[in-house]
Amino acid sequence: xxxxxxxxxxxxxLCLAFVGTLLLSSCAKESSKAEYTKLSGEVFHTYFSVQxxxxxxxxxxxxxxxxxxxxSLNPFDxxxxxxxxxxxxxxxTDSMLREVFVQAMEISRKSEGSYDVTCAPLINLWxxxxxxxxxxxxxxxxxxxxxVGYQLVHLEGNExxxxxxxxxxxxxxxxxxxxxxxxGRVLLGKGATSxxxxxxxxxxxxxxxxxxxxxxxxxxxxxxxVSGRISEFELRLQLPTTPGGLATSGNYRNYRVIxxxxxxxxxxxxxxxxxxxxxxxxxxLAPSCMLADxxxxxxxxxxxxxxxxxxxRFPGVEYMLIxxxxxxxxxxxxxxxxxxxxxxx
Numbered sequence: 001x002x003x004x005x006x007x008x009x010x011x012x013x014l015c016l017a018f019v020g021t022l023l024l025s026s027c028a029k030e031s032s033k034a035e036y037t038k039l040s041g042e043v044f045h046t047y048f049s050v051q052x053x054x055x056x057x058x059x060x061x062x063x064x065x066x067x068x069x070x071x072s073l074n075p076f077d078x079x080x081x082x083x084x085x086x087x088x089x090x091x092x093t094d095s096m097l098r099e100v101f102v103q104a105m106e107i108s109r110k111s112e113g114s115y116d117v118t119c120a121p122l123i124n125l126w127x128x129x130x131x132x133x134x135x136x137x138x139x140x141x142x143x144x145x146x147x148v149g150y151q152l153v154h155l156e157g158n159e160x161x162x163x164x165x166x167x168x169x170x171x172x173x174x175x176x177x178x179x180x181x182x183x184g185r186v187l188l189g190k191g192a193t194s195x196x197x198x199x200x201x202x203x204x205x206x207x208x209x210x211x212x213x214x215x216x217x218x219x220x221x222x223x224x225x226v227s228g229r230i231s232e233f234e235l236r237l238q239l240p241t242t243p244g245g246l247a248t249s250g251n252y253r254n255y256r257v258i259x260x261x262x263x264x265x266x267x268x269x270x271x272x273x274x275x276x277x278x279x280x281x282x283x284x285l286a287p288s289c290m291l292a293d294x295x296x297x298x299x300x301x302x303x304x305x306x307x308x309x310x311x312x313r314f315p316g317v318e319y320m321l322i323x324x325x326x327x328x329x330x331x332x333x334x335x336x337x338x339x340x341x342x343x344x345x
Contacts (some may be wrong), residue, residue, distance in 0.1 A: 035053065035054065035055045036051055036052065036053050036054075036194075036209075036210045037051070037052055037054060037055060037056065037057060037058075038050070038051045039051075039057075039058075039059050039062060041059075043066045043199070044066075044070075044074070044176075044199075044200070046199065046200030046201075047198075047200065048197075048198060048199045048200070049196075049197075049198045050062055050183060050187075050195070050196070050197050050198075051195060051196045051209075051210075052187045052190075052192040052194065052195035052196075053192055053193055053194040053195070053207065053208075053210075054187075054190065054191060054192050056190070058186070058187065058190055061186050061187075061190065062183055062186065065179070065182050065183050065186050066179070066183075068096075069096065069175075069178075069179045069182060072094050072096040072097050073096060073097060073100060073171050073175045073178070073179075074175075075120075075170055075171075075172065081093060081094060081097055082097065082169060082170075082171065085160055085162075085169065086120070086168045086169060088162075088165045091159040091160050091161060092158065092159065092160075093155070093158050093159065093160050094158075096178070096182070097160070097171075098155060098158070099178070099290075100171050100174060100175050100178050100290065101117075101155060101160065101171075102155075103174065103178075103290055103291060103294060104117045104150075104171060104174050104294060105150060107174075107291075107294045107295060107298055108150035109150075110310065110313045110314070111298045111301070111302075111310060113149070113150065113269060113270055114268065114269070114270065114298060114301035114302065115173070115269075115294065115297060115298035115301060116148065116149065116150045116269035117150065117169050117170060117171055117173065117174070118147075118148050118149060118150055118152065118153055118167055118168070118169055118269070119148055119170070119267055119269040120168040120169055120170035121144045121147070121148060121166070121167075121168050122141070122144055122145075122148060122267045122269060122272050123170060123267055124168070125140065125141070125144065125272075126267060126274060141272035141273070142272075144272060145272050146164075147163075147164040147166045147167050148167075148269050148272075149269070152164060152167060153167060153169065173249075173293065173294060173297040174290055174293045174294035174297070175290075175293075176199055176200060176202045176293060177199075177202040177204075177245055177247050177288070177289035177290045177291070177292055177293025177294070178288075178289070178290035178293070179199055179202075180197045180198070180199045180202045180203060180204035180245065180289040181197075181204045181245060181288050181289045181290050183197045183199070183204065184197050184204040184205075184206060184243075184289075188206070192206075192207075193206070193207050194206055194207025194208050194209070195207065196209070196215045197289075201247070201248060202245070202246075202247045202289050202292075202293050203217065203239075203245060203246045203247070203289060204243075204244075204245045204288075204289040205239050205243070205244060205245070205246070206241075206242075206243040206244075207241055208241055213238070214238045214239050214240060214241050215238070215239045216236055216237070216238050216239070216343065217236070217237055217239065217246070218235070218236050218237075219235055219236075219237060219248065219283055219320070235332075235342050235343070236342070236343040237338075237341050237342055237343065238341055238343055239285075239341065240285075240341070243287070244285060244286060244287055244288070244289075244292075245285075245286055245287070245288045245289025245290065245291065245292040245293070246283065246284065246285050246286075246289070246292055247283070247284055247286075247289060247292040247293040247295075247296045248281060248282065248283040248284075248296055249266075249281070249282050249296035249297045249299065249300050250280055250281035250282070250300070250322075266297070266300045266301060268301060275300075275301055277300070277301070277302060277303045277304070278303055278304050278323050278324060279299060279300055279302065279303070279304055279307070279321050279322075279323060280322045280323060280324045280330060281321070281322040282295075282296045282299035282300055282307070282319065282320075282321055282322075283296065283319065283320040283321075283338075284296045284299070284311075284317060284318070284319050285317065285318040285319070285337075285338060285341070286314065286316065286317045286318075287315075287316045287317075291314065291317070292317075295311065295314065295317060295319075298310070299311075299319065299321070304321055304323050304333065307319060307321060308335070311335070318334070318335045318337040318338040318341075319334065319335050319338060320332060320333070320334040320335075320338050321333050321334070
């Protein structure tokens with residue numbers, strides 16, 4: 001069972017895409033006190049955990065949501081809409097893809113292009129995306145940059161139009177959070193008033209836990225362990241009872257070593273090269289998990305001094321940053337609203 005008190009910092013990363021084909025395990029169900037139901041399993045090669053305040057088993061509805069989501073936004077699904085768009089086989093979208101696109105474009109504009117879902121060709125080049133490339137050079141990077149840019153793609157009705165057919169779009173930095181939101185919406189439609197949905201670290205929440213209090217999660221310290229198996233809690237957080245989402249992004253567990261040099265997974269779409277600021281990890285609390293997911297990634301492209309002004313452009317958003325000093329020491333800074341949710345040890 002994937003514990004709700006175990007918050008793994010695996011999600012919200014610009015290049016942490018869905019791996020392979022859709023994998024839906026049969027949900028494991030566990031009943032808890034106060035008529036809460038807990039479901040858990042594996043999907044998109046990551047764990048998920050769902051809790052809600054109803055006795056009925058809605059694992060079928062959850063699996064169906066994952067499947068529908070994959071057919072729209074999963075770049076590893078050969079039958080998905082985004083795959084067809086990337087292959088120039090179609091320009092057709094559905095409501096899910098359009099909702100994620102609109103949110104991604106807002107983050108791109110307000111980040112002045114440091115966040116950009118058209119960065120997929122560069123992500124693939126550096127070995128973090130849904131296609132693997134093996135030749136990295138300044139010349140290759142320069143040849144890709146002309147068809148990377150959020151300004152080069154737009155919606156015309158239900159059609160997604162690319163200015164250049166070589167463009168490829170990857171919503172993985174925001175769509176996993178959106179998938180958590182979708183599961184929450186399904187549960188809300190079934191009559192749930194409280195739920196916690198965690199998909200690989202991206203959390204959508206509403207209401208209270210079985211004890212009648214706000215859900216409690218833990219946030220890991222930034223330990224350099226690419227397997228994600230070594231973890232220590234940095235702090236515990238009691239989430240608000242109003243609907244929202246929480247996501248974390250970090251560079252310290254997702255990197256590649258090329259010719260003996262470690263490269264962070266976050267790619268600056270303006271330069272084509274990996275970027276590492278003093279921000280080791282960004283945790284975002286937002287009105288939706290989709291927004292939290294995208295903003296957590298965007299914060300990894302900014303220095304800590306630039307994050308507060310950037311986040312202020314999004315109403316109702318709070319943040320926590322874990323900063324490094326170039327050695328093994330780190331410190332934590334957070335917005336006042338985030339600080340109020342931290343539980344005393």
